[in-house]
Amino acid sequence: EVQLVQSGAEVKKPGESLKISCQGSGYEFGGWWIGWFRQMPGKGLEWMGIIYPHNSEAYYSPSFQGQVTISVDKSISTAYLQWSSLKASDSGMYYCARFSAPTLTANRFDPWGQGTLLTVSS
Amino acid sequence: QSALTQPPSASGSPGQSVTISCAGTSSDVGAYNYVSWYQQHPGKAPKLIIYEVTQRSSGVPDRFSGSKSGNTASLTVSGLQAEDEAEYYCSSYAGSINTYVFGPGTMVTVL
Numbered sequence: 001e002v003q004l005v006q007s008g009a010e011v012k013k014p015g016e017s018l019k020i021s022c023q024g025s026g027y028e029f030g031g032w033w034i035g036w037f038r039q040m041p042g043k044g045l046e047w048m049g050i051i052y053p054h055n056s057e058a059y060y061s062p063s064f065q066g067q068v069t070i071s072v073d074k075s076i077s078t079a080y081l082q083w084s085s086l087k088a089s090d091s092g093m094y095y096c097a098r099f100s101a102p103t104l105t106a107n108r109f110d111p112w113g114q115g116t117l118l119t120v121s122s
Numbered sequence: 123q124s125a126l127t128q129p130p131s132a133s134g135s136p137g138q139s140v141t142i143s144c145a146g147t148s149s150d151v152g153a154y155n156y157v158s159w160y161q162q163h164p165g166k167a168p169k170l171i172i173y174e175v176t177q178r179s180s181g182v183p184d185r186f187s188g189s190k191s192g193n194t195a196s197l198t199v200s201g202l203q204a205e206d207e208a209e210y211y212c213s214s215y216a217g218s219i220n221t222y223v224f225g226p227g228t229m230v231t232v233l
Contacts, residue, residue, distance in 0.1 A: 105156055107158050108170065109158075
């Protein structure tokens with residue numbers, strides 16, 4: 001079974017750094033793109049960026065470029081989403097998802113991780 | 123503000139059909155046949171139900187169907203069941219810069 005398991009909920013203060021993780025299993029991790037998404041409380045989904053574990057090629061949404069860093073450790077089948085200086089407005093639920101199509105135009109993310117809830121508050 | 127436009131809510135009685143619209147532009151929905159629909163139950167992760175406008179994801183019942191006309195895509199749920207009560211999000215490929223855009227979601231209520 002293809003599965004993505006994300007790290008647990010985090011409570012952080014503004015200005016702190018953070019790295020959350022997404023570990024894949026049940027498939028060849030290096031061969032499939034992984035996307036990251038934000039869902040703010042009571043709001044819709046926003047695509048943040050995507051990374052190809054095989055060679056760490058990554059693309060970012062213009063809304064998140066420079067705000068977060070997406071990385072991967074292929075040796076442990078894990079993708080990461082990182083902040084260097086958190087803001088209260090970063091609070092929300094963050095999901096990873098496997099891109100399940102041969103070309104990036106196909107817009108097919110399946111399955112999704114269970115989500116990581118981030119709370120940033122002083 | 124979401125790039126795509128969806129009605130905030132839709133409802134129907136068990137056994138009835140409900141159709142959700144997803145309005146985009148000639149740069150996203152109208153330009154590509156890469157519209158997807160995701161179902162999200164409260165407190166759960168999204169689940170892909172439709173991709174490439176009309177294709178059902180594995181295991182999704184054929185009560186779910188997708189279509190597109192011009193810049194607007196639609197999701198129809200036929201024979202509504204209690205477990206269909208959820209938030210539904212449309213998404214479209216939007217080119218190499220904006221890549222994947224979403225609608226704000228439509229809450230489907232089974233009366």
